[in-house]
Amino acid sequence: MTAMMDREAFEAALRQIGAERYHHLHPFQQMLQNGQLSREQVQAWALNRYYYQSQIPVKDSHILARLQTTELRREWRQRIIDHDGQEASEGQPAQRGGIEKWIALTDGVGLDRAYVESGAGILPGTRFAVDAYVHFVQEKTLLEAIASSLTELFSPNVIGTRVRGMLEHYDFISRETLAYFDKRPVQAKRDSDFALEYCLENARRPEEQEAVLNALRFKCHVLWAQLDALCFAYVAPGLTPADAWQPGTAEKENPRS
Numbered sequence: 232m233t234a235m236m237d238r239e240a241f242e243a244a245l246r247q248i249g250a251e252r253y254h255h256l257h258p259f260q261q262m263l264q265n266g267q268l269s270r271e272q273v274q275a276w277a278l279n280r281y282y283y284q285s286q287i288p289v290k291d292s293h294i295l296a297r298l299q300t301t302e303l304r305r306e307w308r309q310r311i312i313d314h315d316g317q318e319a320s321e322g323q324p325a326q327r328g329g330i331e332k333w334i335a336l337t338d339g340v341g342l343d344r345a346y347v348e349s350g351a352g353i354l355p356g357t358r359f360a361v362d363a364y365v366h367f368v369q370e371k372t373l374l375e376a377i378a379s380s381l382t383e384l385f386s387p388n389v390i391g392t393r394v395r396g397m398l399e400h401y402d403f404i405s406r407e408t409l410a411y412f413d414k415r416p417v418q419a420k421r422d423s424d425f426a427l428e429y430c431l432e433n434a435r436r437p438e439e440q441e442a443v444l445n446a447l448r449f450k451c452h453v454l455w456a457q458l459d460a461l462c463f464a465y466v467a468p469g470l471t472p473a474d475a476w477q478p479g480t481a482e483k484e485n486p487r488s
């Protein structure tokens with residue numbers, strides 16, 4: 232049996248998984264940030280990732296429903312607000328949510344909004360990976376469900392590199408198009424600091440520590456598999472499934488708006 236790790240060793244083991252397995256290492260991510268993709272390949276990324284974005288508040292609602300204290304629910308419900316936004320109330324302005332901002336991104340790369348929101352044209356690999364994430368948080372222990380969000384420990388770096396690279400290399404990408412990412416690093420740090428502390432405190436046995444590490448490995452695979460699907464369908468030519476989005480289709484009617 233594996234021995235219990237102390238707090239530092241456990242945290243180091245989690246960070247090691249990110250260093251080896253996070254999607255910053257994926258060839259599609261690297262092509263995206265290095266300006267090696269066509270406009271259509273960037274459209275494919277934006278379209279497929281919309282499905283991930285759309286399911287994040289669904290998965291967080293499953294976690295929320297399992298939390299047994301007001302304090303924990305308050306903390307977790309902020310994640311749902313971040314993605315779904317909030318109507319104006321009591322002198323507070325309305326808050327645009329992440330999903331709406333992602334639609335601004337797909338708009339910005341010229342995709343038809345109704346088509347994006349319909350979810351038609353999503354690759355099977357994207358759908359399976361994202362759905363697996365939602366099922367994971369329903370079926371596993373609460374500790375594992377919370378641990379599966381820990382990839383966000385690593386997202387501020389990859390987001391910074393991606394945004395810088397895309398702005399530098401693609402003339403069809405503007406700051407406004409990528410506004411989704413403006414707030415993400417701060418939100419991701421807040422969320423992952425909380426989730427990390429929860430896991431460090433609540434994994435009290437070696438098996439629980441192992442389960443947390445495996446949940447983070449699983450989530451790295453969820454992200455990796457989505458980029459694999461994009462590579463296979465849109466970078467290797469001619470392998471796009473017949474019912475998935477075909478480059479050159481679903482263009483917005485007025486590409487300037």
Ligand SMILES: O=C(O)c1cc(C(=O)O)c2c(n1)C(=O)C(=O)c1cc(C(=O)O)[nH]c1-2
Nearest residue numbers: 287329379380381382383386389390415454
């Ligand atoms: O751009 C990225 O590389 C990236 C990565 C991740 C992640 O590591 O899971 C998330 C996000 N973005 C993101 O925008 C987001 O809202 C988000 C929520 C979660 C989660 O697991 O709850 N991960 C991520």
